[in-house]
Amino acid sequence: SESPPKFNVVPKTTTQQPGSKVKLRCSGSPRGAKLSWYHNGQPLSSNPVPGVFVRKNGKKLIIERFQRSKSDHHVGMYQCAVTSEAGSIISPPAYLHLAEIAKFKTDVPQKVKVLQGNTAIIPCVPPASKPAARVQYRHEGKWIRNSTERILITPSGNLQIANITLDDWGLYKCAAVNPVTLHQRVTNTSKVKIDGKLNQHPAQIVYPPSHKTLSVQRGSEVLLECVSSGYPTPTVTWRWDQGQLDTAKRVLDNLLLSDVQPSDSGIYTCSAENGKNARVKVNYILTVTDSSSITQGPEDTATTAGLNVTLTCRTTGSPKPDVHWLHNTKPVVLDERHFQQDSDLAIHEIQPTDAGMYQCVASNTLNTAMAQAWLKVEVPKGYPTVETSPSNVATEAGEIAVFACKISGSPEPDVQW
Known part of the structure; x- marks a missing residue:
């Protein structure tokens, strides 16, 4: 009997070193379901990427040597699809990032003058890094890697020194370290001068x-x-x-x-x-953003051809999520029968071709959330059915082009072009 496809394991976003071996995993049900992979929205089966291999009937995607170049672009979005007799669903996007760290955008030596007993701040804007860089400082040859009761390395990258004394005088360097590659970038020297005149x-x-x-x-x-x-x-x-x-x-x-x-x-x-x-x-x-979330997803629905159906999708998130729908992993084309009411999907005069798996996809700048439902369509005896659809025809000017269309039903349907 038919069973809707489900995910047991979905691929996860990861950041990897250049040259490393990367493994993405996927599994689904029911037993015998087919697994397939997509890279940047394109099926790997018809758009292979050099160095990317699908193993164990789709349960593993392996990149033997992760790299980014013009001819071998492994970074990007990966998705897994599960297909059963009921239809197909696709996983939320998983992004594969290359671990790297840029140079400091501004690297001008700074002079910091501070009153004795006040708090000194040495500004440092860490360079772009995936994942985010870890910041540390060097003072007169000694590393400051962690905050103390008086010295604070802030999340923004700045160094604050409270109740500053003459011992804090001297030269400071800010260093940013990529936590995956351990590649380090270091700024030019900042000089801290203490003003001991308590005017x-x-x-x-x-x-x-x-x-x-x-x-x-x-x-x-x-x-x-x-x-x-x-x-x-x-x-x-x-x-x-x-x-x-x-x-x-x-x-x-x-x-x-x-x-x-x-x-x-x-x-x-x-x-x-x-x-x-x-x-x-x-x-x-301060603005606090929130991930996309589906608070009420669509439910499995059994209906009869010719009726109307509405699939529900309620979302939360800040910024407000954008919502679209997939039918067997393909975007639903909105037309006179398929239209979106807020985030719900309405389908009028259901046809047998509307059967399958539907996914509500809610996305904002933080993430993508997905929920699925199985739409079963019962076709009454004698209901008009398209058995052969028109296909593309190649012909020459002046010749006759014939488009075939075979319809069955009882009583015999009226066919219009």
Whole structure:
């Protein structure tokens, strides 16, 4: 009997070193289901990629030597499809990335002058890296690889040194390390100079130099940086335009938000004052994004030819997901019988060719979510059925072209072209 296809294992996004051997896995049911693979939307069976091999009846995709070049492009999107007598479904995209790290975009030596007892900040914007680079610093030949109670390597890559003393004077280098290849990029030297003259200085915020807009993913940890200077040492406070900062933690003068949710979005204000001038402040405009999710997917449906069916798909996510539908892994062509109502798919006057597997695909900038349903179509006895469809014909000018179309049904159907 027919059984709808399902995935047991789907390929996962991964980042690999150049020259490494890569394995992607896929398995499905029911027993005897056929597995096939796609690269950048094209079936590998008809569009093979050099160096890419499908093994064990499709359960493994192997790249013997992962590389990226004009003639041998292994990076990109991979998907697995499962086909049974009921129809076909395709897996969410899995991306294969090449581990690499670029050079620093800006590499200008910096001079950092800071009042003794204040917090110094050495800005460092890590270069583009897959996966994200790990940042460390070298001070006078000694490596600073981890944060301490007084020294903080921030997620953005900056180095903050609180309660700075003359021992912190000297030369600093920022290094970014790719965690997969261990390839390291190092900036030019930054020089930190300590001003030991404790004259009165008005409060100012030295980082960030202006208001910042941040977009972060739900569930992540966010450090809002705020570094001030002045003498006496300024007092730093934080405010949130949406309410109390009950769960936020202070790390030095920075604000740490853990497990952020969309409800944590808003404007966060860092203020500094030391009594020598008006309060100074800077704003962070924080937006929390959320992965695409299907909260109510379509259900398996049995219907009769000629009736109408609506397949349901309810989604959440921020940004709002884009939704489209697949029928046996192919995009549903919207026409006078197939149309999308918000994210639902309506099919009018169901035909036997509408039978098969349907997938709702919801995508935003973070991910792709998919849900499936099996549409079974019962054809009443005598229902008009297309047994032979017209096919392409090659002919010459002046000759007769014949398109064949065989229809069965009782009573005999009326055929129109």
